[in-house]
Amino acid sequence: WHIFPNSEPFPLSSVANDLDTAVREQGPRSSSGWERIAAAATGIFGTAFGTLATHNGSVVMGQSLKQIATGLLHPSRGYAGGYNFFDPDSYFTVQAALLAGDPLVNQELKGILERSGSKLCKGIPPAQWEEWRRSRRKKRKGSVTTFSKPPECVKGQVPHHFMKDKEVYSAISGARQTGPNVFWTLAALEYASFTGDVKWLQGYLPVLRKALDFLHVDNKTDLVFAPGSLMVDTFVRTGFTADTNAAMLLLLEQFAKAEDVAGDPVKANTLRHTASRISGALNRELWDEDHYVTSIDREGSVKDHVDYDANWMAVAFGAADGPASPHCSGPCETKANRILARIDSNPLATIVPSWGSEILYESKDGGTGDSISGMGRFAWFNALARKHIRGPGELEFFKTRLLGKLMHDLRRTVWMRERYAPDGTQQLDRTSHYFEYPSIVSLMVFKVLYGVSMEYSTVQIDPWEIEAFHWGIGDFQVRYQRRSFCYVSLPRSGHVSFKLLGFTSETESSSFSIKTACSPPAKTNQQEDQRNSQSPDVSFTATSIEGTLEFSIDFKKDCPSWPWVIVRKINTDKPSLS
DSSP states (O other): OOOOOOSSSSOOSGGGGHHHHOOOOOSTTOOOHHHHHHHHHIIIIIIIGGGEEOSTTSSSTTOOOOEEOSBOOSSSOTTTTEEOOTTTHHHHHHHHHHTTOOHHHHHHHHHHHHHHHTTOOOSBOHHHHHHHHHHHHTTOOSOTTOOSSOOSOBTTOOOSEEETTEEEOSOTTSOOOSHHHHHHHHHHHHHHHHHTOHHHHHHHHHHHHHHHHTSOEETTTTEEOBSSOSSOTTBOOOBEEHHHHHHHHHHHHHHHHHHHHHTOHHHHHHHHHHHHHHHHHIIIIIBOSSSBOSEEOTTOOEEOOOBHHHHHHHHHTTTTOSBSSTTOOSSOOBHHHHHHHHHHTSHHHHHSTTOOBSSOOOGGGBOHHHHTSBOHHHHHHHHHHHHHHOOTTHHHHIIIIIIHHHHHHHHHHSSOOSOBOTTSSBOTTSOSSBSHHHHHHHHIIIIIISOEEEETTEEEEOOSSOSEEEEEETTEEEEEETTTEEEEEOSOOEEEEEEETTOSOSSSOOEEEEEEESSOOSOOSSSOOTTOOOOTTOOEEEEEETTEEEEEEEEOTTOSSOOEEEEEEEOOSSOOOO
């Protein structure tokens, strides 16, 4: 790092290069490459890093506990005394902090994950808990599952949060949610895949499997029975809910990848089969014309608030890819298109990033306050859904009503409120200096717009209709110009596969040089690199299929610094791909 005084809410180092190299775009709410990287860095350094409460005395005097808060000290924190909320709060903060590529921060994040994992409940099994719920509802006496008071937690349940240093298994409202198990597990898998820490993953998988077992799939319905809402504890969502089961599709796929990496393809295939069962059941049991309903109970009774968050997740994770009508022949309208058409017909859904449900949660259905506001978690799944289908107008919606709006507000205020009001402004009576929206902005730039994905030994770049970009946070660098040039410096060693989607022409063959080394070159532009000699013990192969360039490299295990790879197009009179 080269630290020097500046007027930005983050340290200027390699980020400053974008002042000269930013690719400017035209149109409403246009933003240069510099504005994007500056907004992402603001989210990471201005908020995400500040939520870490891992130093001595940050939670309890004289103790160094690995915990993470929901916001900054100013001088107190929102939700004072509460830490490690994975419902999904800390899931987003962990992801945003990982983007800095800082090894010391990564160690702190691993400690935070292990802190929650060390407190997995050892109580009664989920089936016995559900028996107790039913017996209580029917007021049966003398059952073996009738307790004098409700069990504190269920076997494998992840703590909802910590109050100071004490684990708590229910939400602040008293509700029991599936969110902590879903999003804590996803955060742990994200840490392992992004950092490439396979050794840690292999040793920690038994703990992660216990957390996954808590989310038991009912054999009769092929759905998970949820005791509460996935992401908003004040929303009363119980039964076979669309939100939890849509999220399971992502969780099971990511878990299957982890099992593959850990060397157990049988477990991986079983998890993918379970995901397929859930996807089929979502469409069989919860689909209703143009959306998935909120839930059904064991007797088949339907509850429906037309929840946008659940439907965005179903779109993003592929459940809604099929035709909307079972009797359609020829080109058919998909469920995904119908869902977005219905949601976008609600003005609140286009003004607020992003609105939660069409029908408000009131009275016995939940807290009205949370129901009449926008949340960053909803905006995230909104963005993922739109990139998944990449339909007409989806990129414009994303750039103007999601990323563009949030970037503008983040750059203007530096820190952000917990919620958005119905008029599309930050809700001033909600928690200030909150983690959520700044973290979401960083992730939207990196993962959605730039499409950079790092999963174990695979690096994929899939930009969303953007010709060129530069991601530069510390030593973690990605420079990309479609059909011309790509440079990646990454925290990896050993065998790494690269997949550059849309990088090459689908109609013309081209020749590319691929050069690698274990330390960054002096230049990373398209001019001839003065240090382009290939390391003699690095080998690679390259193939191109329908516009995608794929190649693999074996980096040295003992690289003194992060390895890098440069791909350049070679101008030749008789081009041939190499």
